[in-house]
Amino acid sequence: MPTFRDPEGLALCLACLSTQTLAGDRFEILIADNNPEPMPVPPDLPPNARVIHEPAPGSYAARNAAAREARGRVLFFTDSDCRPAPDWIEAGLAALAASPGVERLGGRIEIVPAGAAWTVPEIWDRIFELRQHHYVRKGYAATANLIVTRRLFERVGPFDAGLFSSGDKEWNGRAGRAGAPIAYAGAAIVRHPARTTFADNACKRARIIGGKLATRSKPRWRLWLTLPKYLLPSPKAFARIAREPGLGPGERLGVMAFDYRLRLVDLRIVLAFLFGRHMPERR
Numbered sequence: 470m471p472t473f474r475d476p477e478g479l480a481l482c483l484a485c486l487s488t489q490t491l492a493g494d495r496f497e498i499l500i501a502d503n504n505p506e507p508m509p510v511p512p513d514l515p516p517n518a519r520v521i522h523e524p525a526p527g528s529y530a531a532r533n534a535a536a537r538e539a540r541g542r543v544l545f546f547t548d549s550d551c552r553p554a555p556d557w558i559e560a561g562l563a564a565l566a567a568s569p570g571v572e573r574l575g576g577r578i579e580i581v582p583a584g585a586a587w588t589v590p591e592i593w594d595r596i597f598e599l600r601q602h603h604y605v606r607k608g609y610a611a612t613a614n615l616i617v618t619r620r621l622f623e624r625v626g627p628f629d630a631g632l633f634s635s636g637d638k639e640w641n642g643r644a645g646r647a648g649a650p651i652a653y654a655g656a657a658i659v660r661h662p663a664r665t666t667f668a669d670n671a672c673k674r675a676r677i678i679g680g681k682l683a684t685r686s687k688p689r690w691r692l693w694l695t696l697p698k699y700l701l702p703s704p705k706a707f708a709r710i711a712r713e714p715g716l717g718p719g720e721r722l723g724v725m726a727f728d729y730r731l732r733l734v735d736l737r738i739v740l741a742f743l744f745g746r747h748m749p750e751r752r
Contacts, residue, residue: 470482470498470499470500470501470535470546470547470548470549471501471503471523471528471531471532471535471548471549472500472501472502472503472504472508472531472548472549473503473504473528473531473549474504475549475550476508476511478549478550479500479511479549480511480512481552482547482548482549482550482551482552482553483498483500483511483513483514483515483518485552485553485554485555485557486498486515486518486553487515488555489553489555489556489557489558489559490555490556490558490559491556491558491559491562493515493516493517494517496517496541496545496558497517497518497519497539497540497541498515498517498518498519499518499519499521499535499538499539500518500519500520500521500535500549501521501523501528501531501532501534501535502520502521502522502523502531503523503524503526503527503528503530503531504522504524505524505526506524507520507522508520519538521534521535521538523535525630526633527630527631527632527633527636528548528612528633528636529627529628529629529630529632529633529636530628530630532546532612532628533627533628533630536622536627537627539619541619542618542619542620543561543562543565543616543617543618543619544616544617544618544619544622545557545558545561545615545616546612546613546614546615546616546617547612547613547614547659548612548613548661550661550662551613551614551659551660551661552581552659552660552661552662553658553659553660554657554658554659554660556656557576557657557658557659558657560576560654560656560657560658561574561576561616561654561657563656564576564616564652564654564656564657565616565618568652570650571650571651571652572617572618572620572621572649573610573615573616573617573618573621573641573644573649573650573651573652574610574615574616574617574651574652574653574654574657575601575602575604575605575609575610575611575614575615575616575651575652575653575654576601576610576614576615576616576654576655576657576658576659577601577602577614577653577654577655577656577657577658577659578599578601578611578613578614578658578659578660578661579658579659579660579661580594580595580598580599580660580661580662580663581660581661581662581663582662582663583662583663583665587663588665589720589723589724589727590663590664590665590666590667590669590670590727591663591664591665592713592716592720592724593670593724593727593728593731594663594664594670595663596709596710596713596724597706597709597728598664598673599611599613599661601613601614601653602653602655605651605652605653606653608641608642608645608651609637609638609641609642609645609651610637610641610651611637612636612637613659613661614657614658614659615637616654616657617644621644621649624647624649625640625643625644625647625649626643628640632680632683632684633676633679633680634676634677634679634680634681634683635677635680635681635683635684636680639684667727667730667731670727670731671730671731671734674731674734674735674738675734675737675738678734678735678738678739679738679742682738682739682742689743692739692742692743693743695739696736696739696740699732699733699735699736699739700736701732702725702728702729702732703728703729703732706725706728706732707725707728710724710725710728
């Protein structure tokens with residue numbers, strides 16, 4: 470579990486992990502402290518938890534540091550801003566046991582609002598982000614809820630520590646090419662708070678687009694040809710918003726406008742990449 474400048478989120482995540490249905494002596498919690506200087510040890514640290522400091526920036530560098538220290542036969546990856554369900558670990562182990570030959574799972578990720586009512590930024594986040602069931606169909610899983618055997622992780626190798634985004638997709642791509650199938654574990658649930666502002670969503674969007682561009686293998690000139698599409702709304706995105714159940718007309722229009730604003734963020738990041746400017750690295 471990497472953490473970076475998130476003591477409140479870390480405390481909530483640890484509270485969830487300390488109430489797992491699996492006995493505490495059967496699993497360990499490895500907190501990968503990715504702050505430049507070691508953070509204070511969290512108060513009320515569970516007895517089965519350890520803190521590993523990894524100052525090299527990036528969540529994938531932090532995950533690698535924790536994985537090297539892990540002693541278990543199965544690795545459960547999540548983030549400090551996530552809220553694992555009480556039976557998350559037990560359900561993940563059961564899913565592995567029920568799927569002979571499968572050594573990596575994408576667990577279910579539920580987006581939850583900050584308050585009682587969903588806001589426009591939260592609705593957008595719910596519709597478009599961390600769609601784990603969709604990711605698994607494409608052969609990968611987000612590290613907010615990724616479960617792999619230690620044997621497979623050692624065979625495939627660590628995450629690419631040089632990436633600040635899309636490292637989960639890159640690692641799963643290597644696992645797939647190594648012949649390791651992936652399955653969806655719908656009963657192994659992690660809840661993720663929805664992002665509540667445009668700035669938060671734009672920051673993540675920029676980091677993800679930057680990560681994809683950093684791993685892009687196609688000629689750069691082709692990217693120039695795609696620029697006009699960013700000036701127009703995305704038909705696929707608008708269709709998905711139109712299909713989302715439970716939204717009123719005003720909410721749909723608000724989410725569509727929100728999506729178009731993020732579309733312009735995409736344009737800015739692509740232009741920055743084409744002109745060789747500094748790409749977003751961290752949240």
